[in-house]
Amino acid sequence: xxxxxxxxxxxxxxxxxxxxxxxxxxxxxxxxxxxxxxxxxxxxxxxxxxxxxxxxxxxxxxxxxxxxxxxxxxxxxxxxxxxxxxxxxxxxxxxxxxxxxxxxxxxxxxxxxxxxxxxxxxxxxxxxxxxxxxxxxxxxxxxxxxxxxxxxxxxxxxxxxxxxxxxxxxxxxxxxxxxxxxxxxxxxxxxxxxxxxxxxxxxxxxxxxxxxxxxxxxxxxxxxxxxxxxxxxxxxxxxxxxxxxxxxxxxxxxxxxxxxxxxxxxxxxxxxxxxxxxxxxxxxxxxxxxxxxxxxxxxxxxxxxxxxxxxxxxxxxxxxxxxxxxxxxxxxxxxxxxxxxxxxxxxxxxxxxxxxxxxxxxxxxxxxxxxxxxxxxxxxxxxxxxxxxxxxxxxxxxxxxxxxxxxxxxxxxxxxxxxxxxxxxxxxxxxxxxxxxxxxxxxxxxxxxxxxxxxxxxxxxxxxxxxxxxxxxxxxxxxxxxxxxxxxxxxxxxxxx
Ligand code: HEM
Numbered sequence: 001x002x003x004x005x006x007x008x009x010x011x012x013x014x015x016x017x018x019x020x021x022x023x024x025x026x027x028x029x030x031x032x033x034x035x036x037x038x039x040x041x042x043x044x045x046x047x048x049x050x051x052x053x054x055x056x057x058x059x060x061x062x063x064x065x066x067x068x069x070x071x072x073x074x075x076x077x078x079x080x081x082x083x084x085x086x087x088x089x090x091x092x093x094x095x096x097x098x099x100x101x102x103x104x105x106x107x108x109x110x111x112x113x114x115x116x117x118x119x120x121x122x123x124x125x126x127x128x129x130x131x132x133x134x135x136x137x138x139x140x141x142x143x144x145x146x147x148x149x150x151x152x153x154x155x156x157x158x159x160x161x162x163x164x165x166x167x168x169x170x171x172x173x174x175x176x177x178x179x180x181x182x183x184x185x186x187x188x189x190x191x192x193x194x195x196x197x198x199x200x201x202x203x204x205x206x207x208x209x210x211x212x213x214x215x216x217x218x219x220x221x222x223x224x225x226x227x228x229x230x231x232x233x234x235x236x237x238x239x240x241x242x243x244x245x246x247x248x249x250x251x252x253x254x255x256x257x258x259x260x261x262x263x264x265x266x267x268x269x270x271x272x273x274x275x276x277x278x279x280x281x282x283x284x285x286x287x288x289x290x291x292x293x294x295x296x297x298x299x300x301x302x303x304x305x306x307x308x309x310x311x312x313x314x315x316x317x318x319x320x321x322x323x324x325x326x327x328x329x330x331x332x333x334x335x336x337x338x339x340x341x342x343x344x345x346x347x348x349x350x351x352x353x354x355x356x357x358x359x360x361x362x363x364x365x366x367x368x369x370x371x372x373x374x375x376x377x378x379x380x381x382x383x384x385x386x387x388x389x390x391x392x393x394x395x396x397x398x399x400x401x402x403x404x405x406x407x408x409x410x411x412x413x414x415x416x417x418x419x420x421x422x423x424x425x426x427x428x429x430x431x432x433x434x435x436x437x438x439x440x441x442x443x444x445x446x447x448x449x450x451x452x453x454x455x456x457x458x459x460x461x462x463x464x465x466x467x468x469x470x471x472x473x474x475x476x477x478x479x480x481x482x483x484x485x486x487x488x489x490x491x492x493x494x495x496x497x
Contacts, residue, residue, distance in 0.1 A: 051363055248284065301447055326344070
């Protein structure tokens with residue numbers, strides 16, 4: 001019996017450590033992996049967000065090598081440190097790194113509302129769906145949506161005024177999430193989610209659950225990433241059925257309302273209706289398109305707004321300078337036009353500086369789809385098909401090799417159009433880069449800047465001590481950059497009652 005147990009344990013050990021010399025055999029520097037934990041212990045332990053494991057490896061190896069081999073549990077991964085090699089992966093050799101591993105993990109039969117999301121598609125289907133959706137974000141369509149966003153900004157301001165009368169701080173992420181829920185619901189479904197007036201608005205509650213990292217999904221995702229053969233067996237369903245039914249129903253109602261009342265509005269729903277008329281797509285497919293907008297757009301944008309407000313609240317000089325720019329550029333009614341909003345240089349710099357320090361997506365991963373060589377400074381690695389390559393956005397954004405005083409919030413570093421240079425060098429990539437660059441970037445910039453401008457124009461913001469800062473810590477289980485304990489702000493109205 002003991003012998004069988006010993007044999008079994010030995011087999012498990014051999015299985016778990018089989019790949020530990022994968023990178024040394026290929027002459028690629030790598031840390032020393034531990035049984036079950038590999039090089040990314042928090043993939044399993046979750047005491048910290050796994051991005052901090054990646055940060056430690058990044059700091060230990062940067063300036064010594066352009067790439068580091070890592071083991072996640074028992075699966076080899078390649079961490080890219082050198083921006084020129086990042087450029088190879090995202091742009092120059094896009095054909096060899098065409099999609100993310102998640103594409104193979106999400107089961108579109110179980111999660112049909114993710115089935116048309118370009119992020120989760122590959123090859124011809126990705127190209128087709130990306131081309132289908134791209135026209136929804138033209139300047140003309142964004143301009144049509146802008147007054148709706150202005151209107152919803154006014155609701156947000158009213159809400160903050162009322163709430164701040166209670167002399168309690170507000171969680172900036174909650175305020176921002178209410179705003180983006182209202183914007184996205186209105187721009188997609190033509191429906192007012194009433195997040196600022198209802199006690200528990202249903203769309204907001206359902207929206208929260210789309211990508212909620214519940215225990216079961218965190219465990220399943222860990223198993224799917226660590227033991228790829230289990231993917232098919234596990235049947236991970238990310239979106240609960242009641243959430244799926246809610247959004248399908250919402251889309252059906254929105255469609256019925258629009259057709260019965262003969263409403264004509266050049267928004268996202270209108271674009272999807274045109275797509276249906278042209279390509280004869282089903283209602284479920286239409287719902288899936290609208291869901292892409294909702295799932296990709298609302299959480300990333302609210303996280304971005306909340307961090308920008310936090311940094312502005314922490315920095316009076318920036319806040320005053322930004323308010324000055326906004327006040328000088330609004331009309332007599334205090335409103336800023338779409339064209340002006342998109343062109344305000346300091347607002348642009350402040351927002352991008354906040355995205356630099358707090359990118360909503362802290363990392364992107366790409367799967368090697370064709371074997372290829374990556375090479376820099378005489379060092380070379382042959383990447384085999386199926387290997388996942390990690391791009392550590394957060395670490396590159398905070399690297400002193402590329403940024404002077406990288407931990408400092410200093411929007412002036414982007415003076416005189418310098419952002420383009422950082423983007424070109426792939427040392428600034430909050431929206432990714434290359435053919436898969438964020439599809440909703442222009443929409444995201446419009447809604448986030450509109451919210452920030454409206455708040456800075458109306459309130460003096462300061463960080464409340466309820467915020468557990470120094471340093472801010474990323475939630476151990478969150479899929480995106482959400483901070484532990486929230487970002488709590490005080491808002492003092494600047495308008496005389
Ligand atoms: C500040 C807000 C946002 C940030 C920081 C952000 C960031 C990103 C990043 C890093 C990627 C991955 C790029 C890659 O894999 O190379 C991405 C992809 C994507 N984003 Fe965004 N995003 C934001 C808002 C939005 C919005 C508002 C929408 C839709 C309305 C959207 C739709 C998408 C889609 C569809 C993709 C997949 C593109 C593809 O694979 O072809 N995003 N985004």
